[in-house]
Amino acid sequence: MKTIDELLEEGVEGKRVFVRADLNVPLDGTTITDDGRIRAVVPTVKALADAGARVVVASHLGRPKGAPDPAFSLAPAAARLGELLGAEVAFATDTVGESATATVAGLGDGQVAVIENLRFNAGETSKDDAERGAFADQLAALADLYVGDGFGAVHRKHASVFDLPARLPHYAGHLIATEVGVLKKLTEDVQRPYAVVLGGSKVSDKLGVIDHLLEKADRILVGGGMVFTFLKAQGHEVGSSLLQEDQIPVVQEYLKRAEASGVEFVLPVDVVVAPAFPDMKTKAPTNPETVAADAMPAGQMGLDIGPATSELYASKLADAATVFWNGPMGVFEHPDYAEGTRAVAQALVDSPAFTVVGGGDSAAAVRTLGFDENAFGHISTGGGASLEYLEGKTLPGLAALEG
Ligand SMILES: Nc1ncnc2c1ncn2[C@@H]1O[C@H](COP(=O)(O)OP(=O)(O)O)[C@@H](O)[C@H]1O
Numbered sequence: 001m002k003t004i005d006e007l008l009e010e011g012v013e014g015k016r017v018f019v020r021a022d023l024n025v026p027l028d029g030t031t032i033t034d035d036g037r038i039r040a041v042v043p044t045v046k047a048l049a050d051a052g053a054r055v056v057v058a059s060h061l062g063r064p065k066g067a068p069d070p071a072f073s074l075a076p077a078a079a080r081l082g083e084l085l086g087a088e089v090a091f092a093t094d095t096v097g098e099s100a101t102a103t104v105a106g107l108g109d110g111q112v113a114v115i116e117n118l119r120f121n122a123g124e125t126s127k128d129d130a131e132r133g134a135f136a137d138q139l140a141a142l143a144d145l146y147v148g149d150g151f152g153a154v155h156r157k158h159a160s161v162f163d164l165p166a167r168l169p170h171y172a173g174h175l176i177a178t179e180v181g182v183l184k185k186l187t188e189d190v191q192r193p194y195a196v197v198l199g200g201s202k203v204s205d206k207l208g209v210i211d212h213l214l215e216k217a218d219r220i221l222v223g224g225g226m227v228f229t230f231l232k233a234q235g236h237e238v239g240s241s242l243l244q245e246d247q248i249p250v251v252q253e254y255l256k257r258a259e260a261s262g263v264e265f266v267l268p269v270d271v272v273v274a275p276a277f278p279d280m281k282t283k284a285p286t287n288p289e290t291v292a293a294d295a296m297p298a299g300q301m302g303l304d305i306g307p308a309t310s311e312l313y314a315s316k317l318a319d320a321a322t323v324f325w326n327g328p329m330g331v332f333e334h335p336d337y338a339e340g341t342r343a344v345a346q347a348l349v350d351s352p353a354f355t356v357v358g359g360g361d362s363a364a365a366v367r368t369l370g371f372d373e374n375a376f377g378h379i380s381t382g383g384g385a386s387l388e389y390l391e392g393k394t395l396p397g398l399a400a401l402e403g
């Protein structure tokens with residue numbers, strides 16, 4: 001893999017450099033609630049701009065449906081990038097249309113532009129190679145060189161991640177180099193006991209990783225939206241909680257394998273429930289209730305792990321030598337459902353283990369709950385990406401940079 005250092009040595013003055021970043025930050029309306037992913041790409045963007053490149057930064061944000069949707073605009077992220085760089089950052093209101101073409105043409109040496117959310121174009125995420133390729137051709141027209149630095153998206157076979165680098169001379173940015181360096185250690189030389197904590201809401205994406213973790217980890221602790229497929233698989237009521245019904249047989253097989261292989265598989269003993277998902281706009285107080293995990297009332301929704309589970313998980317992390325954590329334990333963005341996530345973060349801080357926190361929301365959670373980033377071994381910008389890396393899978397965005 002050629003790195004940005006080699007590119008800088010070759011010289012980039014006057015060159016248009018496309019930087020595929022992951023600026024998929026959490027937003028409250030148009031307010032960025034955690035800018036970690038933007039800060040993470042600043043070293044790459046700054047190095048290129050300082051060397052006289054004309055930098056075109058691109059990313060996805062959220063999961064819009066292949067068409068423009070103002071709720072997912074990258075404009076707030078572009079503004080924040082400008083603040084962090086201490087320089088003006090131009091913003092194109094489309095991805096490959098008139099605005100993008102004119103904005104890039106208007107860049108001087110050392111200047112930076114952000115183009116609008118790549119997922120406003122259906123070609124970005126298409127499963128059809130030709131459709132993705134056509135969009136990648138349009139993106140390629142905007143630049144002379146490609147730098148991949150969106151670690152959080154390298155597990156996606158998307159046009160800007162996979163197809164575009166095949167069309168331009170390509171290099172890995174500083175963030176990707178750092179992330180891969182740390183995660184590599186977890187695949188090669190992991191200190192035991194090795195505990196993995198899994199949570200979050202991208203359940204279908206992340207259940208599969210357990211298949212691999214059963215071979216690698218000593219303990220697997222489950223929280224967040226992932227819990228309820230397991231509880232249901234054990235025959236318990238889960239009310240209106242997040243559920244991946246089609247994965248129940250798979251999950252049953254995981255539980256059996258864990259038992260046979262001696263991997264400690266730990267599920268919540270209590271959960272915090274409410275009749276409905278909380279109002280995330282007002283964050284108005286709700287009436288949460290803690291119930292035993294095997295006695296959830298019908299019609300209730302599980303929104304956090306309970307206090308007994310927090311204590312249990314803290315004890316399971318206290319003597320680990322390595323901990324990898326992806327996915328919040330509950331809907332931490334609402335104060336009524338943040339305690340489980342806070343407890344796990346605290347347990348990582350208190351543990352002497354080498355701790356890695358991965359994922360956009362997990363990283364945001366530890367910071368917005370007031371933890372010091374330096375209290376963790378590594379905070380990765382990628383959740384799904386780091387999990388798939390640990391699985392040993394070929395990640396399209398890394399393979400494309402190697403090719
Ligand atoms: N029990 C739950 N029900 C619904 N959503 C949940 C639950 N627990 C956690 N979440 C949500 O999961 C989201 C983060 O999930 P995910 O994207 O998988 O994590 P990451 O970005 O760290 O990889 C958060 O927005 C949080 O509110």
Ligand SMILES: O=C(OP(=O)(O)O)[C@H](O)COP(=O)(O)O
Pocket residue numbers: 022024062063152153156202358359360361381382383384385
């Ligand atoms: O937030 C992300 O991943 P993560 O939640 O696994 O950390 C990345 O920006 C990828 O987004 P996607 O899962 O919509 O492709």
